[in-house]
Amino acid sequence: MTGQWEDAFVGAIEAGGTKFVCATGTGPHDLARATFRTGDDPAQVLPMVTAWLAEQQRQRGTLRAIGVASFGPVDLDRSSPTYGYITSTPKPGWRNTDIVGPLRKAFPGIAVGFDTDVSGATLGEQHWGNGQGLTDFVYITIGTGIGAGAMAGGQLVHGLVHPEMGHMMLPRVPGDEFAGVCPFHGACWEGLCAGPALLKRTGMPAEQLPPDHEAWALEAQYIAYALANLVCVLSPQRIILGGSVRKAGRLGQERLFEMIRAKVQEALNGYVVSPALAGEIDRHVVPPLLGDDAGICGAIALAQEAWRVA
């Protein structure tokens, strides 16, 4: 099926704060991969990435395009002189780093797709995962931080900058005095629910928390408030909840999802009427079908989209 943009052979980079995952292929079932430590020197890792992609090209054939799903904040404004840069990140060495430029230089004339890691994952889930056939959904990852991408009317939501849903502010559970860990907002969603918040609150990483620890009930409640707010703002057809924390260690993913779904219904209290939010909520709030591969598959999808429009 050569000629189908969905099957285009492309390069992909999932640029994370800890590692760069690189791949070439046509989709989730056809990926050759390599991983490089992000470190604190872009001038070290970026040439390794381009060299690996060039070697892949020699071995496997011409790359139609390259997709980058990057940690942020990033500049997505195509009219900006710093389009394709990681901008104001607190990560040492990476502030104001041109990501797209070195790729264009190493692969002259190639189409490059560039977006946030979570927008990439959102696109990946739409192409091959739990977003298939949907026009309006949200992909959320809860790990070291909380990030999210949104599809509205079949397009990724970008807007002024890009969504930063993890920094939504939520009601507090009465009696919960935990100050939160977000350096900007204290007890925003990320400040209350990401991995470091759980660690600070309990002294234990999420994987080790006993199933009956009260922190799980708080975690489910705050996540549910955030999801209910997303239902109010975006009216998604589905909410995909990924990242490491949602696996819920000793509690188990399915038990945490059950708690979250029940609390979303409690929070909405029947106001938004849809089967998806009633009897079918177990198909409305779901984990990613691509699991931990949502990001790199998203970078593949970003490349294929870039090739399609090029």
Place this chain on the structure above:
Amino acid sequence: MTGQWEDAFVGAIEAGGTKFVCATGTGPHDLARATFRTGDDPAQVLPMVTAWLAEQQRQRGTLRAIGVASFGPVDLDRSSPTYGYITSTPKPGWRNTDIVGPLRKAFPGIAVGFDTDVSGATLGEQHWGNGQGLTDFVYITIGTGIGAGAMAGGQLVHGLVHPEMGHMMLPRVPGDEFAGVCPFHGACWEGLCAGPALLKRTGMPAEQLPPDHEAWALEAQYIAYALANLVCVLSPQRIILGGSVRKAGRLGQERLFEMIRAKVQEALNGYVVSPALAGEIDRHVVPPLLGDDAGICGAIALAQEAWRVA
């Protein structure tokens, strides 16, 4: 410029809980209007609406389409047997009322655009108001309730049902014990900030509140939390804040907007970096340019869009 869909001569209905505003024309500067009390019997008001539109057609020329911007909840799913209905409204007499059907019957073959009142107003502000040239913005109205429409990537956000942003849940200002007035959620945004909430909190309607009443500071703070959340979720290029409460009576609209803008910046605390959220925030959070005509102009725009795609 006949042939330009933007200039099509159309009929428009702003279906509100108190009154139906009807109009014919081509845009905000060319509107003939009539107003009918909504009452509690659709079988009474709908024939008056269609009769008036038919008379307008005889006097002014053929209507290319009719647009309806309606109070809700409404059914926007074109594959649904109740598409074009007002559905589960608590308003007496109006539950499960077919709005589009009677129009199609009275004007056989005509294109009918149908959406929520706030989505209509959003479209109106995009065509002729403060949303001109923007692809991503939010229109909010704070009056008897709080509703909002959103444009993302140049399209109205619909999703699973439609947004119900007024029911977002927000952090509480420490010491504020007001229980809120939303029958579903108590102290959600609408339960804290719509007109009836102000009245319950203070014993006075918004127009009469003294400028130094502490309720204004709370009003500005909660609105700011909600707007900050919308910045996090949708990353709008602009936020248009309409409705009666935002006029702020004796305090004055400009003073209330200044308070809101300052508290939005305080809530975001510099995390989302954009001139629009820094020095240019007075152009980011603004009243509607169409003022109280955003709704009826939105219905005109809905009709023109329906004609364009028909």
